[in-house]
Amino acid sequence: MTHLNDTTDPLLQSFTIKNVTFRNRIMSTSHSEGFSNQGMPTEPLQRYHEEKARGGIGLTMFGGSSNVAPDSPNVFGQLNFGTDEVIPYLQTFSQRVHQHGAAIMVQLTHLGRRGQATIDHWLPTIAPTAVRETVHRSIPKEMDQYDIQRVIRQYGEAAVRCQEGGLDGLETMTGGHLTGQFLSPMTNRRTDEYGGSLENRLRFIREVHAEIRRRVGNDYVVGIRYVMDEKTKGWLTRDEALRAAQILQQDGTIDFFNLVMGRIDTQRGLAEDCMPGIERPLAPFLEDVAQFRAEIKTPVFHAARIIHVETARQAVRDGILDMVAMTRAHIADPHLVNKIRRGEEKRIRPCVGTQFCQMTKPATCIHNPATAREGKLPHIITPAAAPRKVVVVGGGIAGLEAARVSAERGHQVVLFEADAKLGGQLNLAALFVHRRNLREIAQWREGELARLGVDVRLQTRAETADILAEKPDVVIIATGGTPHFADFTGVELCHSVWDGMRDAAKFANREVLIYDGLGRHQAPSCAVHLALAGAQVNFVTIDDRLAEEMGGSERVMHRKRFQQHGIPVQIDLQLEAVERVGERLRATFVHELTDTRHSFMADAVVVEQGTTPADGLYHALREGACNKGVTDIPALLATEPQPQRGAWATGYELHRIGSAVSSRAIHSAVYDALRLCHLV
Structure with missing residues (x-):
């Protein structure tokens, strides 16, 4: 395939909304990162998004479900935009992202019935109607006129904080949140001017955006994360959602629609529609977005398991999307865009859709432990001061990562694997039809080992003599385990x-x-x-x-x-x-x-x-090791090099990682390897 460049690749073309120009068409949508410290966007969160900016992204959106009011509590560690205290944090944050050429925006919301009444201030949750939310288990108070006007005002105040903080724009959130609860007939059973007809149910959203626009002016970018169809009988339909979007477009208060599908108030809705995972089709809603896009003229953004660059490229080329969101793809590889620009798409670390990033707080990747640990672990491995000979035993995920990182350091690496195929327990897990994509975790590393020139020896059950014959400086035992x-x-x-x-x-x-x-x-x-x-x-x-x-x-x-x-x-x-x-x-x-x-x-x-460590080889090698096989835990946790013990000229450094230590999961095994080997 001919390599596309900045002038021919649709993904690398700039795009402008009002006074904001995005350097390319790739973005990361707002999500719950899990870094919040008392509701403020502190250093770890800023580093997390700065890494994406450094990696070439056009727009990074942060702060999924950032709250505008005290009765929208921090259910999952959101940010608090209901206070001026956030402004200086935003000013620093925006400068850090802007210095790398990326734009930065935030999502503002009120959770409504999706909140919880037993955390933060212990205030009752509020909603258009007292209909219980099943995931967060709230039974809300029905909002009166005072509540409605108060929340509208608080949206406007929060928008001003975004503007004063130097952010390039903001979006509000409808699907499942308070504004969307007004729009959906199932959660809005009011009989006043805010309920009943579509026009009445849309009134709250229109008034929120009118207030935001009044406070920030016409030049500031304001969008809406907008549900196309709640996909359940009695809820918001596709036709009503489109009609409402057309009304919002006519109002002139919306600069972009960031389109989503389905419901988020059930675990099934979250798993199948909101954040479709490993067993769901890739980019499952692009056709729906295309149909929606054909009926509106406002710019359209969209995220939903768009993990392959060619899919993203086609969506922009075909005019379906103006900005294509590759959020989880950036959690896996925040340098995705730079790799596209260099013609290295095959080197992009793949998102395999396990939902590990949703499960962990902060949100990290199942096979990129540097994500959300930017202050301690590098995404780009720096070369060592002097090359060494590193022998890795075991070609499962821990051994593959150890070999990759050691080779990136510039070391001469030999990898022994007893099987005819690399991957270890990943190969077993990938036999399950719904988790077959797990093989990509190993395949990506296999490609990297080939690029780096690692000496991979398959069908070789290494013994002590084989390892000593290599005259290693460092031996990494990643022999995994056996069923326990x-x-x-x-x-x-x-x-x-x-x-x-x-x-x-x-x-x-x-x-x-x-x-x-x-x-x-x-x-x-x-x-x-x-x-x-x-x-x-x-x-x-x-x-x-x-x-x-x-x-x-x-x-x-x-x-x-x-x-x-x-x-x-x-x-x-x-x-x-x-x-x-x-x-x-x-x-x-x-x-x-x-x-x-x-x-x-x-x-x-x-x-x-679980598994029992296959650690016989490790114990056989301990006596000849200068460190006696001891990994210094304080140094490991402090991300410092392992202390040098004994005579380095006559002994080798010995470590074991992954399931060779104990029954470890994928992320644990990769994390073991990266934090040890990036300083070897």
Whole structure:
């Protein structure tokens, strides 16, 4: 493919709204970053967005759900724009982003019924009608005329703070928030001038934007994050949403529509529409946006799993979007735009859609631990003062990252992997049809190792002699682990989740009991994987709910699949014993709350209890290591080089990372590797 440049690539063309020119068409939408310190945009948040500006982005929007009033509380660590205290923070923030050539805006909102009455000031939540919100569980007070006029005024005051803080503009938020609650017939059942007809339900939004415009003037950029369709009978329809948008356009108070789809007041809505994850189609709503765009003339922005550059490019080229939002793609790689400009699109670290960024606060990436840790970890690895010989044993995610970072430092790197394929446990996880994109985490690193010239030796089970023969300065043990079985009798009768994932066909037409003693993705994924292969699956967990360690959006998708496949779930049960009864197996459990015993019959029992470190090689190498295999934790946490112990001329530095230490998840393993190796 011919490399597009700044003059031919649609993504790299500038775009102007009023007095703000965006240097390119790529943006990051506002989201809940999770950095808030007493509601203020402090240093960590500023660094997080400055990194995107440094990486070439055209517009970075921050502060998802930033509050304009005290009765819109900080449910998930939002910013507080209801006080002048925020202004000096904004002035510093805007300068930091502007110095790199990017524009910066914020999202202002009032949560309405989406708030919580038991945090911050313990004020009752408010809404157009007293209709309960199911995710945040609020039963709101119905707003009176005083509340309506007060909140309208507070929107205007918050907008002035944006302007005085040097921000290039702002957007308000409709979908699921207070303004959207007025617009939707399901959450607005008023009989006064703010309820009933579409024109009446739209009145509050129009008055909010009229007040904002009155306070900041006609030259300031003001947009709206706007829901196209709530996709549920009795809620806001596509036709009504379009008619309302056309009225707002005629008012002349809106400079852009940032379009979203669906509802955010249910976990399913969040997972499937608001922030579609790994199993949802890529860019699922671009066709809807195109249809909406055909009926309005105001500039259109949009974000929803647009993670591939070519998809973004086509959306701009076809005139569907004026600014294309690649928010989670920037969480994965804040230097995405610079890589496009250099013709290095294949080097962009991919977003794989796991929703890890939604699950963690601050919002980081499942395989980029530098995101949200910009003050401690680098996105761009700096070369070491002198090259060293680094041997990495194990080609799972921890070993791949250790090899990549060490090679970026300029070291000579050898990577041993016993299997014929790199990726380790990622390869097992990616066998599940709904998580196959996980392979991209390993594939990206494989590409980077090839670019960096790492000596990768597959199908080589390294022993002590093999490693010593390389005369290494540093040895990183990333040998992973093996399935762990503990605390019950009859282990020899059980299968691991690894067995279930690798050889699902042998469980077809059998009754399979899966015991989850971990609470991560492994057991629920295996349950559906086996059900798809024809097994009848029963699921038992030690926790008090399915997928205890997962975020809400990921958990709800597991729950949905369990319902679709008829997989029952038993909770609060600790596996005690598995025994053979004739041709079948009996699994006995102890209830965590009642101490009662419960037995289930099955043809096969599959157990998930994490992994046991495969650390024999590490222990064999400790005696010859100058640091005796000890990783200095204070130095690691302080992001300082490991202290030099012993005679460096005669000994090697030895460390172990990932599941070679303990049963680690993807992010933990990558984090282990980056924070150790970026200073090796």
